[in-house]
Amino acid sequence: MTTMAHETPPGAPARETVGSEVRRHELAAFLRSRRERIKPEQVGLPRGTRRRTPGLRREEVAHLSAVGVTWYTWLEQSRDIHVSVQVLDALARTLLLDPGERAHLFQLAGATDPTPASSCTGISDAVRELLAQLDPLPACVQNSRYDILAYNRTYAHLLCDLDAIPPEDRNCMLLIHTNPQWRESVVHLDESMRLMAAKLRASMAGHLSEPAWKMLVKRLQTESPEFRENWERYEVVVARGKTKQFRNPHVGLLTVTHTDLWLSPEHGARLVTYVPVDGETRERLEKLHLLATEDRVSS
Numbered sequence: 001m002t003t004m005a006h007e008t009p010p011g012a013p014a015r016e017t018v019g020s021e022v023r024r025h026e027l028a029a030f031l032r033s034r035r036e037r038i039k040p041e042q043v044g045l046p047r048g049t050r051r052r053t054p055g056l057r058r059e060e061v062a063h064l065s066a067v068g069v070t071w072y073t074w075l076e077q078s079r080d081i082h083v084s085v086q087v088l089d090a091l092a093r094t095l096l097l098d099p100g101e102r103a104h105l106f107q108l109a110g111a112t113d114p115t116p117a118s119s120c121t122g123i124s125d126a127v128r129e130l131l132a133q134l135d136p137l138p139a140c141v142q143n144s145r146y147d148i149l150a151y152n153r154t155y156a157h158l159l160c161d162l163d164a165i166p167p168e169d170r171n172c173m174l175l176i177h178t179n180p181q182w183r184e185s186v187v188h189l190d191e192s193m194r195l196m197a198a199k200l201r202a203s204m205a206g207h208l209s210e211p212a213w214k215m216l217v218k219r220l221q222t223e224s225p226e227f228r229e230n231w232e233r234y235e236v237v238v239a240r241g242k243t244k245q246f247r248n249p250h251v252g253l254l255t256v257t258h259t260d261l262w263l264s265p266e267h268g269a270r271l272v273t274y275v276p277v278d279g280e281t282r283e284r285l286e287k288l289h290l291l292a293t294e295d296r297v298s299s
Helices: 015-037 060-065 069-076 086-095 101-106 126-133 174-177 180-183 188-202 211-225 227-232 279-298
Strands: 139-142 149-150 240-249 250-266 269-276
Touching: 015 060, 015 069, 015 101, 015 139, 015 149, 060 069, 060 086, 060 240, 086 101, 086 211, 126 149, 126 269, 174 180, 174 188, 174 269, 180 188, 188 211, 188 227, 250 279, 269 279
Parallel strands: none
Antiparallel strands: 139 149, 139 269, 240 250, 250 269
16 A cells, blocks of 8 residues: 555654654753742741751642642653643743743643633723723722732722732632732621622532632642632622722721623623722822822832
8 A cells, every 4th residue: 555645654652742852852851840939938938957958858849739749740751641731820820820821831741721811801991991980999800710800090099909910810709718918908897708608609600520610629728728618618609899998008998889790791701899988088099099000100
């Protein structure tokens, strides 16, 4: 039988297999280089006097990422093993990867990064202009997973310095459970955390098999005992507007009405706005917007 020009000759490795092998070696080298550059004290570990390995040890990376030491060792040895997006996310956080390095990690692993840092390009210029026009009313765009995809200047300083938060961590669920400044700004914190957990469970019903949702819940369960307790209640609440109070460190107490305006129901994108309920709150929001604008100009 005549061999067609596009067929792989007998005994030769398939091009796809060769490409996968190259990526595995690159991934292994990349992980080693990132591991060796991190000082133990950067991730809360003691340096000790007998440390000869530059940076972190393999077992330390495995422990901090909640994966097996043998499994992680195989990964650095270029073994042909499956790497889930949950594990890649954990490794990216343990190794303190910046957005570019994180994207490189997922690309080498042949995976799609499900975090908002890799998916917020869908916010149009028109929506960004709308957000700017709403100032001094705090406003942002969130998806059904509570990732904050875009926001205006007033919202940037409403609950914390949002510009200082890495894009992949700009999630209302994470922030209310793990960010000290955000937590201090919420007047009725315990009630809000319980309500947020119930709203997340309701939203997750249509996304139970999606990695990004499972990653978020697992991270919250790992980092927040309050979330674990509330999540186990199995309460469900649909999204609804309500009056909220925030304690802003720059301008004081704010009382606002929370409203959701749905931009893309099929994807869960919505415009979240906070409208003042009284003249004092309106004046304070105007002051906060001025401070936020001045801060951006000075930086």
